[in-house]
Amino acid sequence: xxxxxxxxxxxxxxxxxxxxxxxxxxxxxxxxxxxxxxxxxxxxxxxxxxxxxxxxxxxxxxxxxxxxxxxxxxxxxxxxxxxxxxxxxxxxxxxxxxxxxxxxxxxxxxxxxxxxxxxxxxxxxxxxxxxxxxxxxxxxxxxxxxxxxxxxxxxxxxxxxxxxxxxxxxxxxxxxxxxxxxxxxxxxxxxxxxxxxxxxxxxxxxxxxxxxxxxxxxxx
Amino acid sequence: xxxxxxxxxxxxxxxxxxxxxxxxxxxxxxxxxxxxxxxxxxxxxxxxxxxxxxxxxxxxxxxxxxxxxxxxxxxxxxxxxxxxxxxxxxxxxxxxxxxxxxxxxxxxxxxxxxxxxxxxxxxxxxxxxxxxxxxxxxxxxxxxxxxxxxxxxxxxxxxxxxxxxxxxxxxxxxxxxxxxxxxxxxxxxxxxxxxxxxxxxxxxxxxxxxxxxxxxxxxxxxxxxxxxxxxxxxxxxxxxxxxxxxxxxxxxxxxxxxxxxxxxxxxxxxxxxxxxxxxxxxxxxxxxxxxxxxxxxxxxxxxxxxxxxxxxxxxxxxxxxxxxxxxxxxxxxxxxxxxxxxxxxxxxxxxxxxxxxxxxxxxxxxxxxxxxxxxxxxxxxxxxxxxxxxxxxxxxxxxxxxxxxxxxxxxxxxxxxxxxxxxxxxxxxxxxxxxxxxxxxxxxxxxxxxxxxxxxxxxxxxxxxxxxxxxxx
Numbered sequence: 001x002x003x004x005x006x007x008x009x010x011x012x013x014x015x016x017x018x019x020x021x022x023x024x025x026x027x028x029x030x031x032x033x034x035x036x037x038x039x040x041x042x043x044x045x046x047x048x049x050x051x052x053x054x055x056x057x058x059x060x061x062x063x064x065x066x067x068x069x070x071x072x073x074x075x076x077x078x079x080x081x082x083x084x085x086x087x088x089x090x091x092x093x094x095x096x097x098x099x100x101x102x103x104x105x106x107x108x109x110x111x112x113x114x115x116x117x118x119x120x121x122x123x124x125x126x127x128x129x130x131x132x133x134x135x136x137x138x139x140x141x142x143x144x145x146x147x148x149x150x151x152x153x154x155x156x157x158x159x160x161x162x163x164x165x166x167x168x169x170x171x172x173x174x175x176x177x178x179x180x181x182x183x184x185x186x187x188x189x190x191x192x193x194x195x196x197x198x199x200x201x202x203x204x205x206x207x208x209x210x211x212x213x214x215x216x217x218x219x220x
Numbered sequence: 221x222x223x224x225x226x227x228x229x230x231x232x233x234x235x236x237x238x239x240x241x242x243x244x245x246x247x248x249x250x251x252x253x254x255x256x257x258x259x260x261x262x263x264x265x266x267x268x269x270x271x272x273x274x275x276x277x278x279x280x281x282x283x284x285x286x287x288x289x290x291x292x293x294x295x296x297x298x299x300x301x302x303x304x305x306x307x308x309x310x311x312x313x314x315x316x317x318x319x320x321x322x323x324x325x326x327x328x329x330x331x332x333x334x335x336x337x338x339x340x341x342x343x344x345x346x347x348x349x350x351x352x353x354x355x356x357x358x359x360x361x362x363x364x365x366x367x368x369x370x371x372x373x374x375x376x377x378x379x380x381x382x383x384x385x386x387x388x389x390x391x392x393x394x395x396x397x398x399x400x401x402x403x404x405x406x407x408x409x410x411x412x413x414x415x416x417x418x419x420x421x422x423x424x425x426x427x428x429x430x431x432x433x434x435x436x437x438x439x440x441x442x443x444x445x446x447x448x449x450x451x452x453x454x455x456x457x458x459x460x461x462x463x464x465x466x467x468x469x470x471x472x473x474x475x476x477x478x479x480x481x482x483x484x485x486x487x488x489x490x491x492x493x494x495x496x497x498x499x500x501x502x503x504x505x506x507x508x509x510x511x512x513x514x515x516x517x518x519x520x521x522x523x524x525x526x527x528x529x530x531x532x533x534x535x536x537x538x539x540x541x542x543x544x545x546x547x548x549x550x551x552x553x554x555x556x557x558x559x560x561x562x563x564x565x566x567x568x569x570x571x572x573x574x575x576x577x578x579x580x581x582x583x584x585x586x587x588x589x590x591x592x593x594x595x596x597x598x599x600x601x602x603x604x605x606x607x608x609x610x611x612x613x614x615x616x617x618x619x620x621x622x623x624x625x626x627x628x629x630x631x632x633x634x635x636x637x638x639x640x641x642x643x644x645x646x647x648x649x650x651x652x653x654x655x656x657x658x659x660x661x662x663x664x665x666x667x668x669x670x671x672x673x674x675x676x677x678x679x680x681x682x683x684x685x686x687x688x689x690x691x692x693x
Binding site: 009011012014015016018019022056061086109110112113114115116118 | 499502503506507508509510511512513514515516517518520521522529540
């Protein structure tokens with residue numbers, strides 16, 4: 001597939017390009033958010049199958065990449081976007097996921113080093129899935145003051161975290177090495193305990209879970 | 221001050237009157253003995269002087285009517301009165317320890333602008349109008365009377381005591397006892413006499429101590445400075461004190477302003493430094509490590525199907541590791557150079573010089589290690605930044621670095637030894653510490669240590685940076 005990367009570090013852009021090219025993808029790289037937006041906004045510009053962008057880029061080194069991604073998503077709502085962040089910033093995740101979670105990913109830059117996980121995230125986001133970095137989920141759960149969480153068993157908490165990362169029931173079953181039936185039982189139990197509507201779709205579920213964790217619960 | 225000089229004077233001269241408990245031992249107190257000596261001396265000496273005064277002053281005054289000869293007599297009397305006053309002050313100081321300050325001198329008439337001499341009549345007038353000399357004359361008269369009174373009273377008390385004792389011992393033979401005290405039993409008379417003797421002994425001590433104190437007071441009033449002069453002196457002292465206080469307050473205010481400024485400079489310098497480190501880590505080591513991870517991931521995935529590609533990726537990754545290490549080393553050196561804490565400023569400066577692309581000659585004096593670590597670090601970073609700037613901008617062919625300890629106490633600066641570094645180059649000059657630049661940050665750092673920062677960089681004539689920081693902060 002055609003992948004566009006926006007990343008200011010030459011080294012990383014180079015590494016990513018070679019990694020993705022080795023997987024048989026067609027890669028185009030940009031070193032600033034402005035260049036990315038300009039290239040994508042040209043009349044007749046091809047819409048790629050996936051946009052991978054760094055949050056922090058020149059000139060101000062704050063959140064240019066994120067704003068560019070949000071802008072491009074508003075123009076092309078179907079464009080899958082995978083955002084790479086230097087550090088966990090829950091606000092970034094919330095802003096990204098605010099308007100639908102399908103085809104969206106928010107992962108820590110460090111995950112790229114775990115090449116398999118990264119390539120998995122690339123595939124899932126490009127395929128319309130949702131990927132939320134486990135670090136973000138951990139942070140949200142840690143910050144959540146909701147006492148309902150205490151009612152969950154340890155296994156249910158693990159399942160909840162994986163749900164929040166955007167995993168489907170199948171993926172959760174693989175990850176925890178249990179059967180599908182067991183996962184479905186856990187999910188139903190969790191949703192019941194938390195009072196959330198049952199929803200088999202992983203993408204809508206991740207939103208519901210994250211919002212539930214965040215709502216009235218953040219300690220900040 | 222807890223005790224005023226006057227009250228300590230009272231305690232020395234007349235302890236029986238002011239010091240609690242001293243009354244009990246008053247007759248045997250050393251103060252009583254010296255008071256007796258004083259009173260006796262005063263009586264003899266002041267009586268002599270007052271007799272002379274009684275004769276000389278009225279006589280001179282009388283002779284004023286006769287050809288004015290008496291005027292000369294009065295002049296002599298008044299000049300002598302000043303001498304007498306000085307002698308009497310010395311006597312009092314010697315015998316009682318009370319120091320009476322000299323009075324203000326006689327106001328001399330202005331000199332004649334032509335001859336340079338004082339006019340005769342004006343001089344005469346100034347002597348005759350010398351109020352302090354007249355006060356000394358008055359003291360000679362009043363003081364003598366008072367001394368006589370004190371000594372008479374004290375002696376009378378002492379004599380009374382002796383008489384009472386004698387009466388108690390041999391009095392029953394006397395006609396007074398036989399007639400007047402016929403009705404009283406003799407032992408009661410003896411007891412009464414002894415009681416009277418005791419009271420008289422104490423009374424004499426009190427009289428002689430109190431009299432001496434009053435004599436000193438009288439001398440202070442008439443032989444010391446006039447009350448107007450004392451008031452003037454007090455006012456001057458108060459004014460001086462106020463001036464000093466105001467100066468202190470002003471310098472404290474100025475110091476507060478300087479401290480506020482340098483503190484915010486130090487904070488912003490530290491902040492800038494932290495941001496630089498964060499940026500360096502983010503753009504450098506962190507990115508490199510991520511890229512390294514990607515590279516290793518590629519190698520691992522390629523290991524089976526394409527060993528050649530895997531080897532190339534590993535080769536690449538190896539290079540990355542080495543570069544990351546070098547970058548971290550530089551970064552750490554920028555935070556705090558290990559060589560500075562391990563080997564001292566001299567070695568650290570030599571290390572800086574060795575890294576500089578422009579030839580650097582380092583001259584480090586002995587004793588640099590005496591400086592505070594913060595001062596040494598500031599000096600090190602000043603030189604590091606200066607050398608970086610020289611390499612980047614100056615187009616110089618040689619640089620000279622001189623580090624030394626200087627002793628200096630200048631106005632507005634902190635006293636004591638200061639660590640001075642001077643960096644001189646022969647480049648094109650024109651350097652200035654622009655806001656946000658490395659030099660500006662260093663200036664904040666130096667200012668926070670109460671140091672001085674001087675940059676001389678005329679265009680075309682090289683640059684000379686002089687920084688001084690106190691060795692101890």
